[in-house]
Amino acid sequence: MPIKRLPSSNKETDPSASKTIVLLSSCLAGLRTRYDGNHKRKRELLRRLKGSAILPVCPEQLGGLPTPRSRAQIVGGDGTDVLRGKARVINEQAQDVTAQFIKGAKETLKIIRLNGAKRAFLKEGSPSCGTLRSVRGKRDSGPGVTTALLLKEGIEVISVD
Template sequence: MTVLVSACLLGENCKYNGGNNASPAILEFLKDKQVIPICPELLAGMPSPRPPVEIKDARVIRKNGEDVTDAYCSGVQKAMQRAAQQPIDLVILKSRSPTCGVDQRYDGTFTNTLVQQSGLFAEALLQAGYTVKSSDDF
């Protein structure tokens, strides 16, 4: 089984704040599987750490108001190209992320308010027919 996984869940320090979201439960689940780490935000050319972003009115906006939609869309496109390079049986993505959030992400107000919408990469994967799970499922 080949699993595409948000790199932060594997312990890679690629989050906006420079940290990671290492998940012992996910690492245990992945023990006997082929794992492909991915971070669309790094593929977008974003550093770690970086200013936080949220999606508002279909635009990716930094807290200071800067629109970085084009860069994030480019990162998602690169991530989708990587995913297409080999058969992927399952995708596990970080919950609530503007790129990787499955079914939920922040609403763009930077007030920790969630909306029932997926992040950019999660949405692209779902539309392409991939089986996608949230890190919250583990």
């Protein structure tokens, strides 16, 4: 097979060139990326996004964590505090996974920048993707680590529960 070369301007050949590009928590797209190996597919949302180019991303996987993995939560604040070094992310084995969560947030931002996406649909209730975090089984306001970074960088975040 001959190698095809990417034209210098791909607007005419790339059908997604004129589409709105959005980032989506991969578990919402139906990918089994959750800590328990399951997904949270949102069919209605996927129908609504049909005309858009979707980037399904799991920040926790991008941070180097396995799937399935131990459930984690933010201790001592929210995602903004984690980015400032004032709070930590601790999993059920009492391991500190803060570095992986921050790495995943930064890698997610890179994907957004590389693709020119301006909007992210993120899964609620996650210490990465949520805007509400779990504190001792209850929900409290405060962004997850990835949500905090995207908001800080001016990306529109839409919470999906």
